[in-house]
Amino acid sequence: MGLFGRRKTVFVDSDVLVIGGGMAGCGATYEARYWGRDLKVVCVEKAHIDRSGAVAQGLYAINTYMGMQWGENQPEDHVRYARNDLMGLVREDLGYDIARHVDSTVHKFEEWGLPIMKDPETGQYQREGKWQIMIHGESYKPIVAEAATKAATKVYNRIMVTHLLMDKTNAKRVAGAVGFNVRTGDFYVFRAKAVIICAGGASHIYKPRAAGEGMGRTWYAPWSSASCYALPILVGAKMMQMENRIVLTRFKDGYGPVGAYFLHLKTYTENAYGDEYESNWYEHTKEIVGDYVDRQPMPTCLRNHAILEEIRAGRGPIRMVTKEAFQDPHKEKVGWENFLGMTIGQAVVWASQNIDPKHTNPELTTSEPYVMGSHATCSGAWASGPEDCAPDDYQWGYNRMMTIDGLFGAGDTLGGAAHKFSSGSFTEGQIAAKAAVNYVNDLGKDHPQVSEAEYEDLKKTVFRPLENYEVGRNEIVAGTVSPSYLLPLHGLQRLEQIMDEYVGGIGANYITNEPLLTRGLELLEMLKEDLEHLGAEDLHQLQRAWELQHRVIASESVTQHTMFRKETRWPGYYYRGDHPKLDDTDWHCFTLSRYDRESGEWNLEKAPVHHIID
Ligand SMILES: Cc1cc2nc3c(=O)[nH]c(=O)nc-3n(C[C@H](O)[C@H](O)[C@H](O)COP(=O)(O)OP(=O)(O)OC[C@H]3O[C@@H](n4cnc5c(N)ncnc54)[C@H](O)[C@@H]3O)c2cc1C
Secondary structure (H helix, E strand, O other), rough: OOOOOOOOOOEEEHHHHHHHOOOOHHHHHHHHHHHOOOOHHHHHHHHHHHOOOOOOOOOEEOOOOOOOHOOOOHHHHHHHHHHHHHOOOOOOHHHHHHHHHHHHHHHHHOOOOOOOOOOOOOOOOOOOOOOOOOOOOEOHHHHHHHHHHHHOOOOOEEEEEEEEEEOOOEEEEEEEEEEOOOOOOOOOOOOEEEEEEEOEEOOOOOOOOHHHOOOOOOOOOOOOHHHHHHHHHHOOOOEEEOOOOOEEEEEEEEOOOOOHHHHHHOOOOEEEOOOOOHHHHHHHHHHHHHHHHHHHOOHHHHHHHHHHHEEEEEOOOEEEEEEHHHHHHHHHHHHHHHHHHHOOOHHHHHOOOOOOOOOOOEEEEEEEOEOOOOOOOEEEEEEOOOOOOOHHHHOOOOOOOOOOEEEEEEEHHHHOOOHHHHHHHHHHHHHHHHHHHHHHHHOOOOOOOOOOHHHHHHHHHHHHHHHHHHHHHHOOOOOOOOOOOHHHHHHHHHHHHHHHHOOOOHHHHEEHHHHHHHHHHHHHHHHOOOOOOOOOOOHHHHHHHHHHHHHHHHHHHHHHHHHHHOOOOOOOOOEEEEOOOOOOHHHHHEEEEEEEEEOOOOEEEEEEEOOOOO
């Protein structure tokens, strides 16, 4: 039973269980109630749904809005845009499915009270760019969370989900999940007929640029701890394109976003000597990626690539030219408001470093890599597509169901559909929930059953770090280094260093190769062995311990995929030094993986990319 096995176990039954109450989770919870009036819809969130996930701080723009009511864009246009940005490799069926529904989602947000800026002349939503509309978004998340909370049978806040539960007679069917309350330490067993994973993306798997006291200062939310990938990987769901990590160009030290600056304020970049530099790298980039360099707009990774090359050539830093735009008082106000509405830290960093963008052009930098399926990349789980437009290869069940029966996903969780952003993630949550309700209704009396032995074993596993610490701490009188346990922070730092040095992080200039990846996998294996000895001094550290476990398995997946794809598909995100060029002949395909937890083996395969939009 162990020292902590006597903790209370709470059982929760549901028809639809939503894991993660961020944008996708709120969309899923809201929509599950719409289609499943009498169903029990439960949402479980490790923080508090009112201020959780990547949108917790608020946003200044909704990045995915077609504007079909005004004839601005059509869903097909968005598919072409995302395909171009990802150098050809997107699931067009999934992207199209979101794009055709996303406008009505945004209209709902406005109905619920989200202030959307209007163009004073046309009365239409104020555009920041072709796809983005501007909002007063400080309260975006609470507004969306209110709708989900009212729709849910119950929202369980402060519970971190650690593992999924499988049906005791069918190992390929999900039956629920377990986790623990990060405040009370109660163990939770959620029994469910369908599960929708909406647990955000992965930050802190690579060593961040901000170290030491600045460690929490990353671009992606530091609490996005890869649960959305680890949970499906560990039960054998197929994953796709996990090599497609993202690197962001951001304002230095505060990771402030540049979108509004480029698109709305029309600022531009220059090298340390005040020169334009992108054109210097045109021929060189063409040699690596061919005609993709001529596509408009230029793919995001290639813009990063020009910055990286210019810095390597010794002409850094790259600066954003703000001095001109900020002479206009309106633009100056928008420039500051942009940060105050979503990244206050950047404004504070500038103040602390005596940077007034009206007088000083601020430095840009490229971030450490992150893994997320909803931003400008699309790593994640491999999901069945919409019945009416998914090619046969992409359809095996209900829309957005993974390769595990009853297991659905949305937002960062699912791969293939880049550029969903906040509105698209909510929309995908809605799509997944509608399908999950159909799945539950079709089950009839054939309900999955959880095994008592399985959740009792997991209970011991979940609390083991508390026990390791309780026993091991007697061996030391001071300090944090023990012969018997590894603290979550130590494990995290070790993971970040492995990923940085061997799998193409900032320290390696984003370059890796087969020998490095092979060694990286060996080191990750050794780290995994040591995770058995994680020690947690309290419930907060227990959460950190499980976040680390999730990050490690997701990192292993990234490394395996990076090894499998023998080309440099997205220069600017990462480089295979041994395969430095894009290779459409052999690699115009998706990479898929499946992890076998019994053997610890990974199976990788290629899947065709079908283009359904011209
Ligand atoms: C820095 C940044 C800036 C962005 N800017 C914009 C923008 O300007 N406009 C725009 O439209 N979009 C923007 N986005 C994108 C948008 O925020 C994401 O697309 C969206 O939040 C993804 O939704 P999600 O539900 O998948 O993840 P999230 O919204 O991050 O939600 C994940 C949720 O899961 C919870 N969770 C995680 N693990 C567990 C677990 N084990 N157990 C229980 N709960 C768990 C988390 O606490 C969180 O609440 C930005 C994203 C980032 C990171």
